[in-house]
Amino acid sequence: MQELDTLVVTAEVQAAIRRLVDRLGVVCVESTPRWSSIVDQLDFGSTYERPAVPGTTSTVVVLGLPADVLKHARDATDTFGFVMPVARIATSQIPGLGQRARSWRDDATLDLWHEGWSPINIDRLLVTTRDATIELVIGDVRPIPEVPVPND
Structure with missing residues (x-):
């Protein structure tokens, strides 16, 4: 997503x-080098640590692609x-290329469920870049509690 370089916060x-x-308190933001310019644009406030300070309790915020x-x-x-x-929703239409409608199965937050995490407090925002x-999605997750299954 080359457009992220021109993200308008x-x-x-x-x-x-x-x-x-x-919600999270003191946070430590983890991102790949590709996302460092975006981390710098976002204001995580006075509780933001980068990197995490040893001896303090902070909650990780992952900034990156769904795979990250x-x-x-x-x-x-x-x-x-x-x-x-x-x-990604293109703002300039390219002749011959239509926008495929997204289904609920395309939602990356559902992959978190599959990995054993319950997404909570989700904000979905449309943000503009130069080209798109x-x-x-901004939010937090907690582990899905393991519920014992009774024997048949």
Whole structure:
């Protein structure tokens, strides 16, 4: 998603980030180098640590593509937050290329369920870039509790 370099961080995006930080407390943002410019644009407030400070308790917020969030989910053991793009909507129509309608099966947050995480407090926002509109999902997840299944 080359467009992310020109992401326009709106007041609505900042409000969603503030709500996320209010829920999670001290946060440590993890991202790939590709996302560092976006981390710098987002205001995680005075509780933001990068990298995590030893001896403090902070909650990880993963900033990246759905694959980055799922990679973290596979190894995580505690609640974490995420900021990820889940859809790209072209703003300039290219002749001959139509926009395929997304179905609920295309939603990356459902992959978190499959990995054993329950998405909570989800904000879905449309943000603009120079070439497209991106659907951005900001939220947090907690482990799905293991419920014992009674024997038949």
